Amino acid sequence: MPKRQSKVLEDSNLRSRVASGIPCALSDGDGLTFTLSAGGTAAWTLRYRIGGRRRELTLGRYPDLKLVDARKAAAKARVQVESGVDVAVEKQRRKAADALAWTxxxxxxxxxxxxxxxxxxxxxxxxxxxxxxxxxxxxxxxxxxxxxxxxxxxxxxxxxxxxxxxxxxxxxxxxxxxxxxxxxxxxxxxxxxxxxxxxIAAQPAKRQRVALNAEQMRTFMLGLPTLAPIDAALAELLLRTGVRIGEALSAEWVDVHAGEWHIPREKIKTRKRMADSAFVIRLHPSTRAVFERLRALSAGSRWVFPALAGGQDRSMDHERALDRLKDYAATLPNFPAIVFHDLRSSVRSGMRALNIRVEICERALNHSLPGLPGVYDIVQPEQVADAFVQWGDYLDGLKAGGKVVPIKHNAI
Structure with a gap:
């Protein structure tokens, strides 16, 4: 039986074959094959048997993979085949793994x-x-x-x-x-x-909420001009509306129109207990003025509070804004340490001090009313809007230096 020949191909012959453009398949021996397709693509394949089945492994394209390098690659693959490795299947696995090697x-x-x-x-x-x-x-x-x-x-x-x-x-x-x-x-x-x-760390004890009294709210508002304008606007907006910090920072300009702030249900923490598609706050004139300042500061961003760094496609970072609020509070004389939620607590306690009914205060903060009051005491939007009018007028009076004693209103 004649001995099988190997290493029979030469570079000069391969170059002429490619130049001719005629499709072919030329064996170099031991399964290494040079192929030229009708489309003019020249490539190296290794033909082998494993488990009684004929298989092919593409080694690379010619002339990127030269003849001498193709022979080395084929020899290496044959060693793996002799060890029981299906090199074509293994290559497919590597390609699949590489495709999923995401950063x-x-x-x-x-x-x-x-x-x-x-x-x-x-x-x-x-x-x-x-x-x-x-x-x-x-x-x-x-x-x-x-x-x-x-x-x-x-x-x-x-x-x-x-x-x-x-x-x-x-x-x-x-x-x-x-x-x-x-x-x-x-x-x-x-x-x-x-x-x-x-x-890593023990969970801190639950913090006692702080509700600012009238004198503290006056001090807080009068000192706001010392903050960066966007931080001052955020703090004042929270004190005027009582919204959660996440609702404020995720606010988009499309949510603010016609003197109202519509907070979509999907942006609200307690959305599972909401029936309406949005929580609507009718804006007091002073609150509208805050939004007007913010419009100028947002520089065309879709966010009411765009990120201070990192581009206009992101909103302001909560933690860093909180750090700035804490630093500001620490500069105020005889002032408690506060977080954003304390401004929300201050709105509720302040509205109650204005003799606004408790269920209206709860609805003004978009709290669901538990038990029978939530069923039988229906709070109308006009009552909530009136509560924000009283609250806005009261804050304006404090800011202007009026008496700290709350004006008594008829219950609404």
Whole structure:
């Protein structure tokens, strides 16, 4: 039986074949084959048998892969075949794995496109904020499948350096992002689920809410010009409307029109207990003036409170805004330490001091009314609007230096 020839091809012959453009398949021996397609594509393939089946592995294109290099690649592949490896199948697996070797930045873009639009606006707003603020700067260039629980823990520890809740929210955002990665078969396990907050920091005791009294509210408002204009506007808007900070920071200009602020249901924390599609606040003239200042400050952004850095496509960062509020409060004489929610508490207690009925105060803050009052005491929109008129007039009086003693109104 004649011995099979190998290494029979020559570069000069291959070049002439390519120049001719005539389709062909030329064997170099031991399964290595040069092919030229009708379309003029020249390539190297290795033909082999494994498990009794004929298989082919594409090694590369000619002349990118020269003859000598094709022979080396074929020899290496044959060693694997002799070891029982189906090299064509293995190549397909590697290509599939490489296609899913997304960076965390690519994963976040996919999350923004596929997942975030299906979430409630307030949920998406919070998660994306921490993904962009904490996860992207630390892990954006990393391959997602290479992120380890140690990486996740280090990131959460850094966030916890700002506050316990910053760490907890960064962990929540990481879990959400890598849950999507698992669904896309990009990672096998979620590295953020392996991190437990108690191992990093103890949850702080529940903080007692602060409700500012009249003198404190006057001090607070009179000092606002010392803040950056957008921070001053945010603080005044919260004190005038009593909205939650997330509702304010996620506000878009499309929500503000005709003297009203429509907060869409999907942006509201307690949306599951809401029947209406939006919570509507009829704006006091002084509150409208705040929005007019904000319009000038927003520089064409769709957000009422655009990010101070990072472009107009993002809204202001909650944590950094809170830090600035705390720093401001610390400069005021004999003034308590406050957070954003304390301004909301101040609105409720202040309205009650104006003799506004409790159920109207609750509806003004978009609280659902529990039990029988929620069924039988129907609060009309006009009553809520009138409450905001009284509240706005009262704040204007404080700001102008009027008497601190609240004016008694008839109950509404």
């Amino acid at each position: 965390v930045r690519e994963l976040l873009r996919d999350y923004e496109t596929r997942v975030a639009p299906g979430l409630a606006a307030s949920t998406a707003f919070g998660l994306l904020n921490y993904m962009r603020t904490d996860i992207l700067p630390a892990l954006g260039s990393r391959v997602a499948r290479d992120v380890t629980p140690d990486d996740a823990q280090s990131l959460i520890e850094r966030a916890t350096g700002r506050s316990y809740w910053a760490g907890a929210n960064a962990r929540k955002a990481g879990i959400a992002l890598f849950k999507h990665a698992r669904a896309r078969r990009i990672v096998v396990a979620n590295p953020f689920r392996a991190v437990n907050m108690p191992s």
